[in-house]
Amino acid sequence: MSLASPEFLAFVGAVYAVFSALPGRLRHGWLLAASFAFYGLVGAPCLLLVLAAGTAVAFVGGRMAAPERSPATRRAAFWVAVAFELLILASLKYVPAGLGRDATVLSAVGVSYWVLQAVAYLSDVYLEIAPCEPRPTVLALHLAFFPKLVQGPIERPGALLPQLHRPFTFDYQGTRESLVLIGWGLFQKLVIADRAAPFVGAIFDDPGSHAGAEILVASYAYAAQIVFDFSGYTDIARGVARLFGVTLVQNFDAPYLATSVSEFWRRWHISFSRWLLDYVFKPLQFQLRGLRTLGTAVALLATFLVSGAWHGAAWTFVAWGALHGTYMALAVMLAPVSRRAWRALRLEGSRLQRAFRVVVTFHLVSLAWVFFRARTLSEALLLLDRLRLPTPGGLGLGTLCLGQDLSELTILLGSVAIATLMPRTKGRLAILDRPAPLRWGFYGALVLGTVVLRASDSTGFLYARF
């Protein structure tokens, strides 16, 4: 059941109707039951047992790692519980791949996300950043809350748990915001991401038959597909959560406007980047602090290799992570040289510098996406090799269309332009403060545009497989 499907919207409607009718003390229990039911519907039912086991270990581990216990007990409980959670992830994600089986079939939907949240909870309790959660059902809902269960955002205990303790009160403004977020999410997924998919597939699924600008256009199309797919999902998830009085963290902030790869990671999949920063990069960087800048570069490279491996047991993801790690490590090492060069050119802080850096960052990220999307490492390298060859059909509209109708390209470019004009959450929600005719015109255009312009084939969300 995809979040962009009518079935999911019907499920949300049913859950919300019962949620609203129930007395306050039963609401969170109902949300927990609905979240487990949702997990049973989207994944294999046996995963419910895994989720229950992971939750139980997080709860008991958190109690044992709480400040009132002895230091030795806390340390042992923390490491045992974290090892158990990571073992769940490894056995469902990497063992099947190691045995030569299709990890995307056998691996558990959502496990990558709730396991990271369980590790964050245990770490924050152990480090005394967040208090130990006294109610197992609240911790279970924190991990399993259905809008974010399959694909994040990856929530922190300090941000989500307090919200789950607050009694729900109906919030008219919040409900309006949630509906606009869901509408925008559906538009991004159904109109843009799903429309970009055939442009991407035409080249990436047949790399030996294409060359030159065709590959460049397909890589741009993939850059659009993945951002609107994931950002669309996140907006739907945040919108649905808002209906139940829960504000999930923002996961995207116009990532392709970043002026450096490090800034890109502060704007792309923000909840995952912060998780990596706090639980992998910082501890590693601290251990290597004697090496100063070199230690930071090594910690960056290692962190991005972990990031690549988290996406899947494939060399393409390792290469993608290694590329990002290398970008970041080089940026740290070369920062003083780069600063001196811009100063010497008298362009430091100029618009030209900013534009140049945005374009370069976008192309560095797009280059890494080639490895992320390609079916194998050798196909990624083949695509990059064939990039330098002449374009078979020349540089015309035919090349831009990549075998699709011109109307499809026109709608794709137009919808990307519309979505880019309002790239940030505040911009999207500003419509709620406009006069009624404008507001209702926008609602109508959004619904009608999504229904009429949605791509003929809809695929599942890309990040659900991770």
Next chain:
Amino acid sequence: MTTLQGIEAVLREVFDDPGLVITAETIANDVDGWDSLSHVNVVVAVEAHFGIRFTPREALTFRNVGDMARAVDARRQAR
């Protein structure tokens, strides 16, 4: 010189900003250039200035400069 003044002197040097003024409530976002990548330089410079070594837990849980100053004082008293 108080611990806070000592940290201020370190931050001025690390971020090449002689006019930098901090309080116990100052956070990394308040200081130009203090981000997750440069944070380790601050930690190393503060350790060198006061002749101490932070534990990983201390270094990972500083919420503001005041937390850092308290950790410095605790380390110095423990010597």
